[in-house]
Amino acid sequence: MNDKIEKWLKTNTFHHGEFWDLRKLIELKEKKGLKISLCIPTLNEEKTIGKEIVILKSELMERYPLIDEFAVIDSGSDDKTLEVAAAFGADTYSASDILPEVGHKRGKGENLWKAIYQLKGDIIVYVDADIKNIHPRFVTGIVAPLINNDTIKYCKAFYDRPMAYSSGIRPSGGGRVTEILIRPLFSLFFPELTSLMQPLSGEFAVRREVLERIPFPIGYGVETAHILDVYKEWGLDAFAQCDLDQRIHRNQSTNALGKMSFGILQTFINRLKSYGMVDRLPELSTLYRQFQAEGNRYEQVTREIVEDERPPMITIPAYRKKYGIK
Amino acid sequence: MSNNSSSIIDSIPEHRDKLSSLREILLANALMIGELPAPTFGEEARITFMSNRFTEEGLQNISIDEAGNGMAILPGTKGEHNILVCAHADTVFSQMTDHAMSVGPNHIQGPGVGDNSLGLAAIVTLPEILKRLNISFEDNLILLGCSRSLGHGDLGGIRFFLENNQLPIRAGVCVEGIQLGRLSYTSVGMLRGEIEVNVPTQYDWNKFGATGAVVLLTKVVQRILEIPIPIEPPTRILFGSLNAGTSFGTQPTTANLRFEIRSEKIGMAAELRQKIEDIIDEIANASDTEIKLSVIAQRTPTGLAYSHPMVKTMRSILNKMDVKPHAEPSVGELSELINKGIPAVTLGLTKGHDKNEFKESIEINPIFDGVSQLVALLQSIDGGFCDE
Numbered sequence: 161m162n163d164k165i166e167k168w169l170k171t172n173t174f175h176h177g178e179f180w181d182l183r184k185l186i187e188l189k190e191k192k193g194l195k196i197s198l199c200i201p202t203l204n205e206e207k208t209i210g211k212e213i214v215i216l217k218s219e220l221m222e223r224y225p226l227i228d229e230f231a232v233i234d235s236g237s238d239d240k241t242l243e244v245a246a247a248f249g250a251d252t253y254s255a256s257d258i259l260p261e262v263g264h265k266r267g268k269g270e271n272l273w274k275a276i277y278q279l280k281g282d283i284i285v286y287v288d289a290d291i292k293n294i295h296p297r298f299v300t301g302i303v304a305p306l307i308n309n310d311t312i313k314y315c316k317a318f319y320d321r322p323m324a325y326s327s328g329i330r331p332s333g334g335g336r337v338t339e340i341l342i343r344p345l346f347s348l349f350f351p352e353l354t355s356l357m358q359p360l361s362g363e364f365a366v367r368r369e370v371l372e373r374i375p376f377p378i379g380y381g382v383e384t385a386h387i388l389d390v391y392k393e394w395g396l397d398a399f400a401q402c403d404l405d406q407r408i409h410r411n412q413s414t415n416a417l418g419k420m421s422f423g424i425l426q427t428f429i430n431r432l433k434s435y436g437m438v439d440r441l442p443e444l445s446t447l448y449r450q451f452q453a454e455g456n457r458y459e460q461v462t463r464e465i466v467e468d469e470r471p472p473m474i475t476i477p478a479y480r481k482k483y484g485i486k
Numbered sequence: 487m488s489n490n491s492s493s494i495i496d497s498i499p500e501h502r503d504k505l506s507s508l509r510e511i512l513l514a515n516a517l518m519i520g521e522l523p524a525p526t527f528g529e530e531a532r533i534t535f536m537s538n539r540f541t542e543e544g545l546q547n548i549s550i551d552e553a554g555n556g557m558a559i560l561p562g563t564k565g566e567h568n569i570l571v572c573a574h575a576d577t578v579f580s581q582m583t584d585h586a587m588s589v590g591p592n593h594i595q596g597p598g599v600g601d602n603s604l605g606l607a608a609i610v611t612l613p614e615i616l617k618r619l620n621i622s623f624e625d626n627l628i629l630l631g632c633s634r635s636l637g638h639g640d641l642g643g644i645r646f647f648l649e650n651n652q653l654p655i656r657a658g659v660c661v662e663g664i665q666l667g668r669l670s671y672t673s674v675g676m677l678r679g680e681i682e683v684n685v686p687t688q689y690d691w692n693k694f695g696a697t698g699a700v701v702l703l704t705k706v707v708q709r710i711l712e713i714p715i716p717i718e719p720p721t722r723i724l725f726g727s728l729n730a731g732t733s734f735g736t737q738p739t740t741a742n743l744r745f746e747i748r749s750e751k752i753g754m755a756a757e758l759r760q761k762i763e764d765i766i767d768e769i770a771n772a773s774d775t776e777i778k779l780s781v782i783a784q785r786t787p788t789g790l791a792y793s794h795p796m797v798k799t800m801r802s803i804l805n806k807m808d809v810k811p812h813a814e815p816s817v818g819e820l821s822e823l824i825n826k827g828i829p830a831v832t833l834g835l836t837k838g839h840d841k842n843e844f845k846e847s848i849e850i851n852p853i854f855d856g857v858s859q860l861v862a863l864l865q866s867i868d869g870g871f872c873d874e
Binding site for chain 1: 509510511513514515517518521542586587588589590591592
């Protein structure tokens with residue numbers, strides 16, 4: 161096990177600096193006849209979306225034609241996200257307008273799933289919209305391993321989070337939910353997957369042949385489900401990860417991370433069940449309970465969190481028709 | 487090269503329309519430059535970024551000199567003359583300032599975006615701009631990002647470049663992000679100074695009239711304000727920053743004032759300096775403290791005539807764009823160029839707000855007017871229409 165992880169870390173973990181030569185990357189992409197789509201899922205991101213589009217479009221479409229298609233897929237923002245995105249020339253879509261016959265569910269996973277139908281690329285690169293220090297490396301670092309190596313199907317970003325440290329030793333790069341929830345779970349059930357530094361990062365590039373065959377939780381569990389499903393079907397060697405240095409973004413409150421962890425746990429346990437790894441579990445509650453104090457009284461704050469899932473896109477008739485799949 | 491100056495000016499609207507296709511490239515350069523902190527003496531990251539861009543554009547003689555200036559040459563078809571296009575790379579913001587920029591439908595906001603990320607971005611994008619407009623020059627263009635311009639930098643970058651440069655320069659254009667309509671062709675006389683008050687360690691705080699550094703510095707300021715200042719030629723004393731003390735209830739033992747004297751009259755800055763030194767001596771003697779004036783930078787007033795062909799050309803260009811020229815004497819790179827006998831102007835590229843504040847912003851749409859203006863001026867210089 162340790163040998164396998166060590167070998168994988170050596171061969172499938174990269175630093176974005178390795179891919180500085182974009183001309184070479186584009187040459188290889190063209191030689192292989194690959195088309196690459198970039199998707200930014202949004203919900204009320206007017207403050208950061210403009211900069212992301214300007215920089216990524218300029219650097220990766222105008223100056224170096226690495227990206228063939230650039231789309232913003234929105235969950236129903238009530239700020240100016242779509243107006244700003246359109247002003248700088250991105251293709252903008254409301255998730256609810258894509259595949260209207262399957263209805264609309266609100267969540268980031270829904271946007272990612274519908275992107276598979278809407279975008280044409282052989283590789284789809286997903287980049288979150290809330291990155292304050294956006295830079296072309298956020299795309300090149302995760303797409304390059306897929307262009308260079310045909311056996312890699314799914315590449316995740318990881319970061320040295322901007323935390324103060326003085327010892328000179330870099331932190332592992334995981335966020336709070338990764339370190340407290342995901343890494344312990346992976347260590348217990350799927351030890352090989354602990355080698356992914358930041359399994360929940362919102363930046364990843366995936367081949368269409370993989371995306372269309374995996375189900376998509378629409379909420380918090382989408383990244384976790386992806387990793388488990390891809391691992392089960394294609395194994396650790398299908399993954400790669402790339403160090404993108406620093407990512408600056410808004411920080412979430414502990415309460416918000418609690419809700420996120422609850423959603424992820426639902427997805428994780430459901431996967432364990434479907435893989436036949438656990439039995440005799442009671443019916444899982446979908447009610448997440450938190451508490452707040454008011455004077456001497458403690459009040460229960462509950463929230464229904466249901467990790468609804470979309471089926472693999474390849475099972476959707478409209479998709480099969482659009483892409484000529486018999 | 488164009489055959490006559492009116493055809494150059496007539497082509498401005500067409501150029502402006504074509505340039506909108508370069509919007510993302512130009513803005514991305516401004517954003518990426520703007521997010522690299524560049525306090526005076528710490529411009530390396532920006533200059534390296536510029537050099538990398540120059541390399542990607544295939545320019546020649548790309549180099550970073552000992553003073554930290556970044557230079558490249560876009561060769562002309564004949565290359566007999568050289569036109570210098572420069573922008574200062576440093577900002578008034580520290581390394582620790584959050585330099586994250588934000589982009590709205592028609593504005594970019596962030597520290598230093600107008601002063602001078604956009605100016606630098608225009609310079610690094612210039613080769614691509616000329617390519618898109620299908621313009622080539624007979625003259626070489628020297629593209630220069632200047633280090634050590636502001637404050638204590640005292641134009642050290644451009645001075646080093648001009649002292650060591652071997653290429654004869656026909657004319658210079660200094661590019662600032664803001665304000666569109668700016669037309670600087672004179673350099674104002676300037677003295678940039680610092681007054682430091684130090685209360686000695688053995689100071690007798692019990693003696694009659696004993697007071698701290700804040701009160702002493704305030705007295706100095708009051709006395710400076712009493713100096714008669716001529717209205718013509720325009721002269722003013724600008725108090726830029728003041729630092730003193732450490733807490734609410736501790737007598738301050740140090741205080742520091744930064745100021746600039748600006749005057750269009752030759753000798754006025756020196757005359758005012760003498761008066762300020764007299765005030766300082768008097769207050770220091772009376773209070774038994776140390777008060778010292780340090781001169782950080784000085785310029786003598788100089789400039790092109792209003793009727794100089796380069797100035798006239800710029801007025802015609804702005805007139806074509808329906809932009810009112812705003813004649814603003816410069817204390818920047820322009821003064822060094824003119825002092826070296828190089829005809830030069832400083833121009834601004836777009837409208838901006840809250841210059842040198844954290845919420846500094848620029849408008850996006852007018853940038854294309856600003857860049858067309860720069861291109862037209864370079865065409866006019868290249869065509870010989872700005873020679874005296």
